[in-house]
Amino acid sequence: MAAQIWGSEKRARRRREISAKIAQMPELHDSKPLPFMTREEKIMESARKLTILTEKMGQIIDPTDPAELYHLNNEVLGLEGNPMALHGVMFIPALSAQASDEQQAKWLPRALRREIIGTYAQTELGHGTNLQNLETTATYDLATQEFVLHTPQITALKWWPGNLGKSSNYAVVVAHMIIKAKNYGPHPFMVQLRDEKTHEPLPGITIGDIGPKMAYNIVDNGFLGFNKYRIPRTNLLMRHTKVEADGTYIKPPHAKINYSAMVHVRAYMLTGQAIMLASALNIATRYSSVRRQGQIDKSQPEVKVLEYQTQQHRLFPSIARAYAFQFAGAETVKLYEHVLKEMKSGNVSLMADLHALTSGLKSVVTYQTGEGIEQARMACGGHGYSMASYISEIYGVAIGGCTYEGENMVMLLQLARYLVKSAALVKSGQSSKLGPLVAYLGVKSEPTSLIDRIPNSGFTEYVKTFQHVSKRQTLKAADMFFGLMEKGEKREIAWNKCSVELNRASRLHTRLFIVEAFVRRVNEIADIRIKEALTDLLHLHVNYELLDIASYALEDGFLSASQLDYIRDQVYLYLGKIRPNAVSLLDSWEFSDIELRSVLGRRDGNVYENLFKWAKSSPLNKTDVLSSVTQYLKPMMEKARL
């Protein structure tokens, strides 16, 4: 099963080898539980481990393999980030995709050797979503052949970029490029921020940390202002766009090609979300098979809480989602790598499809991951609320994904633009022009669903039902939009008035893609036992998801009430079938105790003893009487007693 999850036997084996090596290297372990550290201590601890990794990484992993890097990162540095998180996740990808060969030769080897630390600085205090209204300017000075970076007012301060505040000395900065008074829109520039020897901010740069956040507190998200700060013309990233010495602008082959670093993260973050969901579920499911509370049959001893159907219903559909996200994520990464290769050689025809797909997936996956992790926390009762479970930290980190790389509603609306264009093709009789991901929009469906009507139909009737609801909602939302425009509404006003319906269409389309990716994967599996276990999970997935969106299929009679009862019964049936495999389905992800950082989710199940040990190690317990008591509470009580 681990081979299915991680992509191959080799990958699963490599993960085990890496975890085993890390287990033998105490210098790479947390020196104490992260929840007992202050933010400064955590940052220090993370930087300490990062420098050891820089020295020893080659002994543990193949540093050119992103999957191995990611695993090493999760084990050693953990989910809460590190002082170089953005360096690997966005700075290097931005240089790789957007810098010319010559620029790459100059900067990439230095970045890869970690001579310099970089980040991606785009969002500002006043604008994150609406990139066209970013306010930082890069004005070309023909006389000196330099760009002058400037922050015209407080809302133009860069705000949020990870590791910008304290760790990075370089950044890819996105600014509006102005040449001879003409604004060419946002473009990426390579900018040195700090002196390479002293690490002091360079003159003309204001920089710092934006303060503590809901989670991710090892990352120094920062602010950045420029006061007429000059950089050479050749620091504009020039793989696709060029500015010649005389100010001539050579436009890129696609207007949004400079957005590739964002698409990179949107594509890669899906499996990251799956890992966080599976981690939280692993903790909650293991604990649920240790925790005994109450009886189902009063004549029997107390049961493991995992025996309760409500507990299974809380956890198991999310187990199915974690697998589904992992499989859909793996497909998306492959597609992204393919499109990136094509883009580099000038073929930009697949960018719109990739953008639409990753926008929808990013939104649905992060939202459902958040839901699943929070349910996992609640499923652990009181101990889930303790930082000893570590689930709240996983939740805080995962939920950030709903906002970064494009706020979820906004990204769903991006997919909706693509769906509406596709609907227009269907309506004008040009269904043959639909891309493969939306081809179903042009296919006539049966009048009613055949779920429970055709024996042994596998998952086909389920997929058709998801296609039906997705198609119907897309065409309905598009009709609403076109109808408003026909009545004379301006395009943008009409769009806003339909946006809730449009986003519903985007979610349904994305959920269909996730179901299909799960079906595709299960169909590929040769090993009978693995196929059986995953088929059970897929049964739970399709029935649970369909029940969740049933109103769309009920309202036009595509599904009947009796079919809905059948679907509900299937959910209960598969909860029971999955129960014996539940812990193994999560143990198969092979998270080590080092990586999980959870007292509740320990592999050995020795929860109570270790919770007590953990509590005793709290800094508050170093002394029996705290100074808050001697200084304030004790005198108060004494005064009251007089």
Ligand SMILES: CCCCC/C=C\C/C=C\C/C=C\C/C=C\C/C=C\CC/C=C/C(=O)SCCNC(=O)CCNC(=O)[C@H](O)C(C)(C)COP(=O)(O)OP(=O)(O)OC[C@H]1O[C@@H](n2cnc3c(N)ncnc32)[C@H](O)[C@@H]1OP(=O)(O)O
């Ligand atoms: C330490 C070791 C680690 C090793 C790790 C190794 C590997 C892991 C790798 C990856 C990471 C994995 C996990 C991640 C984990 C942690 C993440 C940590 C930190 C997170 C860092 C976060 C960073 C950020 O948030 S950066 C800032 C992101 N900002 C945004 O996303 C802004 C959102 N807004 C937009 O994207 C745009 O403004 C907009 C909403 C799309 C609109 O753009 P605009 O220019 O205004 O568009 P319009 O003029 O309206 O034109 C729209 C037109 O263009 C089309 N379009 C838009 N974007 C694209 C695109 N990207 N591609 C193609 N087409 C695009 C759009 O559809 C429309 O087309 P149409 O007119 O035809 O409809």
Ligand SMILES: Cc1cc2nc3c(=O)[nH]c(=O)nc-3n(C[C@H](O)[C@H](O)[C@H](O)COP(=O)(O)OP(=O)(O)OC[C@H]3O[C@@H](n4cnc5c(N)ncnc54)[C@H](O)[C@@H]3O)c2cc1C
């Ligand atoms: C943990 C974290 C890490 C980050 N790291 C980085 C980084 O490394 N580099 C970087 O540059 N940035 C980073 N960001 C910033 C992040 O990319 C932005 O916060 C994000 O893109 C959302 O933009 P915003 O903050 O402007 O939200 P807003 O756009 O102000 O969103 C507020 C509300 O308005 C709604 N809204 C906005 N526009 C529309 C619209 N057109 N239609 C409908 N509704 C709309 C949204 O849906 C939301 O409900 C990070 C953010 C976080 C939380």
